Amino acid sequence: MITIFINEPQVKAVKSDLLHHSRGNKLVKSSCLTEALACAFGFHTNAAMLESFKIVEPPLCVEFSAERFWVRLSELEGVFPSELQSEFCFDLPKSVYKAIGIRDLRETITLSSAFINQLDKFFKLMASQGAAYFVVGASRIPNSFMGIGTSYRGGRGAMRPCFTPEKPSDLWQWDNSSWSALLADDFLVDNPDPERDLLRWASKAHKLLEPNLRLGDVEFNAKIGLVVKHEVIENCTETILYQRPGQREDVLASDALHRDVIEGTRRDLLDVPFA
Known part of the structure; x- marks a missing residue:
């Protein structure tokens, strides 16, 4: 599955x-x-x-x-x-x-138990706290190319819609994606973890794929797991390397609970009589 x-x-x-x-x-x-x-x-x-x-x-x-x-x-x-x-x-x-356009290599690669535990912890936190995804900007040029090398840079993130409050009026010049990205950055700051290093994890993900494959960004997606983008291979441009068991159910449950809390708060506000 x-x-x-x-x-x-x-x-x-x-x-x-x-x-x-x-x-x-x-x-x-x-x-x-x-x-x-x-x-x-x-x-x-x-x-x-x-x-x-x-x-x-x-x-x-x-x-x-x-x-x-x-x-x-x-x-x-x-x-x-x-x-x-x-x-x-x-x-x-x-x-x-x-x-x-996606390959599934979960059964053909080997992740260390330490790495699995780190990913489990992070994806569980994403599910419960409303993060949608984090993308590490990355590129790996195959060894056959001049100027070989790999680069990683902090990328963008986003929160799931039901965890994204209305944008403050003083940020009128921001679009919705920028507002969501700011909240995603706050998510990382508010949940510090010395073991979490998305750039290092992206490097590990790249090393799991074919050495002569041109690789791109690495995405930590709350719903579908650890995904690496790459040039076309086997008619696919993305590869899934890891999914936490029960992650989709946890995301759905967390979203439903948060919507209920928001709706309950709105009802309570409407029930407050005017002074």
């Missing part, structure tokens, strides 16, 4: 791959493939998924599971999952990663 961002055109691209692959295969119906794909992205029905694209600003943050796809397809077709996978040879994760 992996947490990803996805939009409707990307879902349609995966669906197109599925339907193309299923031509001439009498074992599965196209309507069942459509419903099973929606289940793989965490929705009960395809209609529910399409409705979500209408009411939530894209991209959607979903948990993708190939296992859910085969289980749901098995239920709809009345055929054992193992038989379906044997007869309908289709690499669904590969199709999804191609559509969204």
Whole structure:
């Protein structure tokens, strides 16, 4: 299972791959493939998924599971999952990663236990305190290039919308992204940690990827984890290296709780009688 961002055109691209692959295969119906794909992205029905694209600003943050796809397809077709996978040879994760342009290397790399603990602590804090992301500006030029080297610089950050209060009137010249970035900087200042070094972590992330790959920024995203941007490889321009288990659920719970607190405060203010 992996947490990803996805939009409707990307879902349609995966669906197109599925339907193309299923031509001439009498074992599965196209309507069942459509419903099973929606289940793989965490929705009960395809209609529910399409409705979500209408009411939530894209991209959607979903948990993708190939296992859910085969289980749901098995239920709809009345055929054992193992038989379906044997007869309908289709690499669904590969199709999804191609559509969204992201690789998943979590199972093929090794992170030290100390680094995992540091990342766990940071992402858990991001989930509970409302941080959306932090980007380390970075670039690594492969050894075959003149002037080789790697550079890292402090990048930008942002808070999640429900944790971003209204911008003060005296900052009228600031845009919303600048205001959110300021709050993200405050988040780091208000939660000091001697073990936290985003630039050093970005360097570690770069070293986990192919040595001859031109690399770019490193993002610590509250929803999808540690992500490295790079030149195109395997039809992808980003690679996910780490996701904290349960992170998406923690983000959703924290956002919901904070919205409830804000709404409760507003109600209390409205109930205060005028003097």
